[in-house]
Amino acid sequence: MMEEHPSDERWRQTHLGRLLGHAMRRFDSRVLQLMAASAQAPLALSNLAARDKVGAAHIHITRHLPLAGARLTELAQAAGLTKQSMGDLVDQCEAWGLVARSADPLDARARRIAFTPAGLDWLAAFQAAVTQAEAEFRAAVGAEVATVVALGLEAYAGDAPLE
Numbered sequence: 001m002m003e004e005h006p007s008d009e010r011w012r013q014t015h016l017g018r019l020l021g022h023a024m025r026r027f028d029s030r031v032l033q034l035m036a037a038s039a040q041a042p043l044a045l046s047n048l049a050a051r052d053k054v055g056a057a058h059i060h061i062t063r064h065l066p067l068a069g070a071r072l073t074e075l076a077q078a079a080g081l082t083k084q085s086m087g088d089l090v091d092q093c094e095a096w097g098l099v100a101r102s103a104d105p106l107d108a109r110a111r112r113i114a115f116t117p118a119g120l121d122w123l124a125a126f127q128a129a130v131t132q133a134e135a136e137f138r139a140a141v142g143a144e145v146a147t148v149v150a151l152g153l154e155a156y157a158g159d160a161p162l163e
Helices: 010-014 016-036 043-050 056-064 072-079 083-095 117-141 143-158
Strands: 099-104 107-115
Touching: 010 016, 016 043, 016 056, 016 117, 043 117, 056 072, 056 083, 056 117, 072 083, 072 107, 083 099, 107 117, 117 143
Parallel strands: none
Antiparallel strands: 099 107
């Protein structure tokens, strides 16, 4: 006997994964919008953000590159991207002056990626934009709900298996 399919399809629009995805895209979009208008971000980079040339993918570098720098494989793993995809992003960010590659002092065959001075300015603008976007989120949903959401997401993300 064939199993009946659910007739109510609302769950497809409102399940947690979909809502988290929409929320993340909205948050990242707002951060990039704020960075496009930032006097703190290097002018060339804020212009790229204003013209939608900097996207959510570029935020992976901003979120995951340690201040001390990292190898491409480490950066790709931290961001959950393939080495090739991260390499393409790094190439673009290097062309924009956001990051630079240099010899790895621990392995002559490897290269380290690190923020340039302009990249550190970009990172500071990113921090300010994230802070403002989080404040806007708190204002939109209320301080109590924002706290519960943050605690819940932190707990949930902390239980994620490491890849």
